Amino acid sequence: MALLQISEPGQSTAPHQHRRAVGIDLGTTHSLVATVRNSIATVLPDEHGRVLLPSIVRYGQDGVFAVGVEAAARQAEDPRNTLASVKRFMGRGLADVAKTHQGDLPYDFVDSPGMVQIRTAAGVKSPVEVSAEILRVLRQRAEASLGGEITGAVITVPAYFDDAQRQATKDAAQLAGLEVLRLLNEPTAAAIAYGLDNAAEGVYAVYDLGGGTFDISILRLTKGVFEVLATGGDSALGGDDFDRRIACWAIEAGQLPPLGARDLRALQVEAREVKEALSSREAARFHVKLQSGDPVDLTLDTATLESLGANLVTKTLKPCRQALRDAGVDIADIKGVVLVGGSTRMPMVRAAVAEFFGQAPLTNLDPDQVVALGAARQAHLLAGNRSGDDWLLLDVIPLSLGIETMGGLVEKIIPRNATLPIARAQEFTTFKDGQTAMRIHVLQGERERVDDCRSLAHFELRGIPPMTAGAARIKVEFEVDADGLLAVTAREQSTGVTAQVAVKPSYGLSDDDIARMLRDSFDHARDDLDARALAEVQVDADRLLDAVRAALAADGEALLSDTEREAIEARIVALAEARVGTDRSAVRQASDALSTATDDFAARRMDAGIRSALAGRSIESI
Amino acid sequence: MSDAVTAAVATTGPGADPFALLGLPRGMDVDPHALDDAYRQLQAQVHPDRFADKSEAERRVAMQWAAAANEAYRTLKKPLPRAKHLIESAGVGLGEQDNTAMPADFLMQQMEWREQVAEARAHRDDKGLRHIEHDIRGAEGRLWPLLSERIAAADWPAAADAWRRLRFLEKLHDDIEDVRAALID
Numbered sequence A: 001m002a003l004l005q006i007s008e009p010g011q012s013t014a015p016h017q018h019r020r021a022v023g024i025d026l027g028t029t030h031s032l033v034a035t036v037r038n039s040i041a042t043v044l045p046d047e048h049g050r051v052l053l054p055s056i057v058r059y060g061q062d063g064v065f066a067v068g069v070e071a072a073a074r075q076a077e078d079p080r081n082t083l084a085s086v087k088r089f090m091g092r093g094l095a096d097v098a099k100t101h102q103g104d105l106p107y108d109f110v111d112s113p114g115m116v117q118i119r120t121a122a123g124v125k126s127p128v129e130v131s132a133e134i135l136r137v138l139r140q141r142a143e144a145s146l147g148g149e150i151t152g153a154v155i156t157v158p159a160y161f162d163d164a165q166r167q168a169t170k171d172a173a174q175l176a177g178l179e180v181l182r183l184l185n186e187p188t189a190a191a192i193a194y195g196l197d198n199a200a201e202g203v204y205a206v207y208d209l210g211g212g213t214f215d216i217s218i219l220r221l222t223k224g225v226f227e228v229l230a231t232g233g234d235s236a237l238g239g240d241d242f243d244r245r246i247a248c249w250a251i252e253a254g255q256l257p258p259l260g261a262r263d264l265r266a267l268q269v270e271a272r273e274v275k276e277a278l279s280s281r282e283a284a285r286f287h288v289k290l291q292s293g294d295p296v297d298l299t300l301d302t303a304t305l306e307s308l309g310a311n312l313v314t315k316t317l318k319p320c321r322q323a324l325r326d327a328g329v330d331i332a333d334i335k336g337v338v339l340v341g342g343s344t345r346m347p348m349v350r351a352a353v354a355e356f357f358g359q360a361p362l363t364n365l366d367p368d369q370v371v372a373l374g375a376a377r378q379a380h381l382l383a384g385n386r387s388g389d390d391w392l393l394l395d396v397i398p399l400s401l402g403i404e405t406m407g408g409l410v411e412k413i414i415p416r417n418a419t420l421p422i423a424r425a426q427e428f429t430t431f432k433d434g435q436t437a438m439r440i441h442v443l444q445g446e447r448e449r450v451d452d453c454r455s456l457a458h459f460e461l462r463g464i465p466p467m468t469a470g471a472a473r474i475k476v477e478f479e480v481d482a483d484g485l486l487a488v489t490a491r492e493q494s495t496g497v498t499a500q501v502a503v504k505p506s507y508g509l510s511d512d513d514i515a516r517m518l519r520d521s522f523d524h525a526r527d528d529l530d531a532r533a534l535a536e537v538q539v540d541a542d543r544l545l546d547a548v549r550a551a552l553a554a555d556g557e558a559l560l561s562d563t564e565r566e567a568i569e570a571r572i573v574a575l576a577e578a579r580v581g582t583d584r585s586a587v588r589q590a591s592d593a594l595s596t597a598t599d600d601f602a603a604r605r606m607d608a609g610i611r612s613a614l615a616g617r618s619i620e621s622i
Numbered sequence B: 001m002s003d004a005v006t007a008a009v010a011t012t013g014p015g016a017d018p019f020a021l022l023g024l025p026r027g028m029d030v031d032p033h034a035l036d037d038a039y040r041q042l043q044a045q046v047h048p049d050r051f052a053d054k055s056e057a058e059r060r061v062a063m064q065w066a067a068a069a070n071e072a073y074r075t076l077k078k079p080l081p082r083a084k085h086l087i088e089s090a091g092v093g094l095g096e097q098d099n100t101a102m103p104a105d106f107l108m109q110q111m112e113w114r115e116q117v118a119e120a121r122a123h124r125d126d127k128g129l130r131h132i133e134h135d136i137r138g139a140e141g142r143l144w145p146l147l148s149e150r151i152a153a154a155d156w157p158a159a160a161d162a163w164r165r166l167r168f169l170e171k172l173h174d175d176i177e178d179v180r181a182a183l184i185d
């Protein structure tokens, strides 16, 4: 289907050139990057051959800065400046963080509108910036290994991430200079990797317990289609919580005095090692030397670990039941249970999963890598590297979306587990005579009361003509794209007064913030489009001119009015003139102007193309 | 912001005709396999992932089509929304908010069932829940053929009445499932 060949200037790639796209698993504890080479998905190691990058960033004194292994090595020494597990703070306010972590984190949190920040020796850092540092290291790793700039990335997020958390992740990727092809849900990525490798068909469950998050997804795999039926989870439940329980146990069992930040971090680091050791042993020594010089020397056995972690494991089962119910699937229909995430190596987790689903889970894949591998395959596909056996991915929104109505209640507009993308509108009316403005409060969550849901944005529709109560017709439209990100528009129907928000303001960074940070980051100069050579800009301009001329010749007559056509032709002339000059930015501006002028035309051609493709299916009226 | 009062009262309805979009014959009888196939084929042609290398404006168009495909599938997949669409597109309202339209004996029966559910919950009585479910299924078994038949006969007021009853019963099923989930946790 050759619908349109208009590409945006600066983004065009020659048709058959191989596009380097990567998949990145931005994990709470580990992150990794993978790509597809010679049709095989592979993870990319660093120069020491290490695949997993610890998701830890150190902003030390005197300009000390480290990401990954080096930062991890110093975390007990410099706990306040060494930031680990920041994924748990993405899109979260101080109050949220305080709720899930009762003062057990050694960071100097700074409350800021929307998202909590952390004060370090190198200044105040937002979780978005910290995540961007991790992503930047992975981007550089990929570029070094692939020998060139990468065209785009699929970044994975927990399926249960809400809009604020997704937006924060996307911001971090942009800040790291990555073009985001898609935010992909982690269990879905795992299902893609598993499904493609095993030619799996049927209904599968993916149980993903990582370092900081838990997801359960139920998918139907049919030839060429990955269809998520339902998802559920807990975005603050993972291996970290087991570590914390073990550290608390050590404090009690060892009758330790009140401890400082360094000691606490040292206990948690040791707790994690002991926990991991207990996945293949019956007992392990818990040994830490405190700052005071006193040793802590204890032994933890599996029975004790199981009693410490039992209710954490149980906590994962409720979302499993809910997801099955939402999917309309019985346990007996589940053909296989795919385990993802390092914490599923724990025997107690495997046993609980086996008991719940009534079958032994599938363990023939690497729980650390499967998410990145699936993301790489999706990235490869989205970057336009088509092969004969493409697949279609249909994912869902994890949490309901709605707006505040009378009495502090939430009116749901989009229910959880609706298939993406979604566009849904609801009409509302005024409550008072002469009311000229309406405040719209957008919320996400399952509860009925506003206070129990996450507030995503407030905006106001002004200039409603005064009418009697109930006469105005205000249409509120929610649109959720394939990344699971929401945009809201409100419009008064009789006057056409419109207000629009991309749901960003209360969480995440503004576009201006991102632009500024990008300017500030020194390694970004080469991403600057204006720095590109004149020749390159001219090539893009030629390509654009050719494409627009071809499109006009094919469909100009049918799809454009005379005035529209003239407007586009004027821009063509302007670009052709600029093209022969040597002013780089003039060529760019003229290219931008032409491509903006053809937006509507491109959209109409797309629409006409889809209609005619569907008409081949013999439907009279659509 | 004195006169900016938070919104209330929903009033709106559907868009493109789901049967036409999916290329299926109109009516209550929908072959689930044909529906699944039609939906997947449609998404394979319109989904924005198919156009990931296109411009923003073009991908937006694809997104709108894909959203319409999802909505159409959702409408036709389960019989209650399917029937709702057929009745409403005949211009007959279902007055979902308003139960004064229901006959008194039906409302009485509803109340009775609800009391039984509350009781079963209080006594953690799963057997009691199953008993109520059995009764509800009996009532549904009589209503479904009636609904299909009235729709086929274009007898919209009678179809709407059957639909409202079935909608009540579905809510009751949901409540029972909620109670069950609460008993497990």
Ligand SMILES: Nc1ncnc2c1ncn2[C@@H]1O[C@H](COP(=O)(O)OP(=O)(O)OP(=O)(O)O)[C@@H](O)[C@H]1O
Binding pocket: A026, A027, A028, A029, A030, A031, A087, A186, A209, A210, A211, A212, A213, A214, A238, A239, A240, A272, A275, A276, A277, A279, A340, A341, A342, A343, A344, A345, A346, A367, A368
């Ligand atoms: N052998 C093991 N036994 C028990 N736990 C383990 C084992 N190996 C790894 N883990 C735990 O798995 C967690 C890390 O898993 P993983 O790398 O999958 O998480 P992540 O992707 O970083 O986090 P998330 O997906 O939640 O964002 C850590 O809590 C780690 O202690």
Ligand SMILES: [Mg+2]
Binding pocket: A025, A027, A028, A186, A210, A211, A341, A371
């Ligand atoms: Mg993970």
